[in-house]
Amino acid sequence: MTAPRQMKLNAFIHATGHHVAAWRHPDAQADAGVNFEHYAQLAKTAEAAKFDALFLADTVAIRDGNIESASRTARYIVQFEPLTLLAGLAAVTERLGLIATASTTYNEPYHIARKFASLDHISEGRAGWNLVTSATEGEALNFSREKHLEHALRYERAREFAEVVTGLWDSYEDDAFPRDKAEGRFFDPDKLHVLNHAGKHFRVRGPLNTARSPQGRPVIVQAGSSEAGKQLAAETADVVFTAQQTLEEAQAFYADVKARAVAAGRSADAIKILPGVSPVVGRTRAEAQATFEKLQSLIHPVVGVSLLSSMIGGFDLSGYDLDGPVPDLPETNNGKSRQALLFGIAKRENLTIRGLYEWIAGARGHWTVVGSPEEIADQLQERFEQGGADGFNVMPPYLPGGLDDFVALVVPELRRRGLFRTEYEGRTLRENLGLPYPHHSAAGLAQAAE
C-alpha cells in the first residue's frame, strides 16, 4: 500500500526573520547574522520537528543604495557565507537537509560543484544547491562588472553552468575507489570520466577532485518564475521554490512547471514545488494578529519604501506620495516574476505605495498567513491537496520565536491530520524528499549496453 502523500517542509531562514522589521522585535536575535549558536539552535529546532531542510538565501552584495534605509535594516547587511555556515550546521545535525543559494552569474562551475559535493560528503547526503542568477545591479559591482548581465543571458549562462556542474559531479562512478593498499590501486581509472566541456560561456576539462557524493548528486533547487526560469527549472531542478499569493496562482504555476517537466521527459513526481509561506501564528487568531501588528508597527517608512523600490526592479519611489497610487513602471532586468507579482497585488488590492510596502514587509510578496494553528493548517492543507504545492518553504516572520511557534503549534496540527511526517523516511535529503537516486550516467550506459 503506497504511503499517504505528505507535505515537504523547509525552514527558509533569514538571520533575524523574514519581516523587514524583524530585527526590532523585542524577542528577535538582533546579532543573528554573526551568531553561529543562533543558527545551530534553529537547525536543531527544525530537525527535531522533522523538517526536510533548512534553506539559506544569499546575495553577494549589501543593498545600500539608500544608506538611510540600509542602516535601519538587518536583512542582507551582515551574514555568514551560506556554505561555510552549512558546513558548521552539518556537524550539529544528522538528518536535516542543508540547502544554500549560490549564483551562476557570480561563480565558476568547478568551485560550485566542489563545494556542494564536499558539503554532501560532510553531511552524509544532505546537501542542496539553490541555483539563482542573482537579481540586483549591486552584485555586478563586486565582480569587476559595470552592469548586471541581461536576464536572458543570465539564464543562458545558468543553463550551461548547471550542465557543467552535474557533469563534474559524475567525474567518478560510485564505486571508483577500491583504495587497495596491497595492490596499490587507489582508484579505478576506468571509472574516472573527464568532462572536457567546451561551450559558449565555459570551458571546463574536469575531472572534479571530489568523489561522487552520497546522494549521487546534491539536490538542485531553483527559484526563478519567469518564462526562462520555469523552463530551466522544469528541465534541471529537483525542487522549485516560488512566491505565489493566491491558490489560483499557485495552482497555475504548479501545473505549468509539472507539465514542462513531463514535456522534458521527466516524471511529474521527480520535481517538488514548494511555494513560500510566512506564517504568523498564535494560540488564537487574536494573538497572531497582535504579533503581526507589532511587527508592522516597527516598519520605518524609509525602509518600507526602499524595500518596495528594490523589489519592483530598483526604481526609487522615495519622491512619490506614499499615500498615492503605485506608479506604472517599465519591466525590469532584475527579478521579472517578482515585479509582476507586486504590481498584480497593487492592482488587485487597489493599494497605495504605503499599502503595498506594508503588504510585502512580511515576506516580499510571498504568501503571508496570520491565524490560529487550525486556521493556518487549513490554508496549507487546501494548497497541498488542491494542486498548489508539494510542501512549503516556511518563512518565520522573526527568529527564533516565529519558527518555535510554527513547530510548537502548527506542526502537531498537521500531524493530527496525517499531513506531515512523524519520522524521517531516510538518511539523505533526496530520500526524505522522495526523489529518485541519480545513477551515474555511465551506469545508465552500461545497463543500456546489456
Ligand SMILES: Cc1cc2nc3c(=O)[nH]c(=O)nc-3n(C[C@H](O)[C@H](O)[C@H](O)COP(=O)(O)O)c2cc1C
Ligand atoms: C523562495 C525563493 C528564494 C530565493 N532566494 C534567492 C537568493 O537566495 N538569492 C537570489 O539572488 N535570488 C533568490 N531568489 C530570486 C530568484 O532567484 C529569482 O531571481 C526571482 O525569483 C526572479 O526570477 P525570474 O527572473 O526568473 O522571474 C529567490 C526566490 C524565491 C522564490
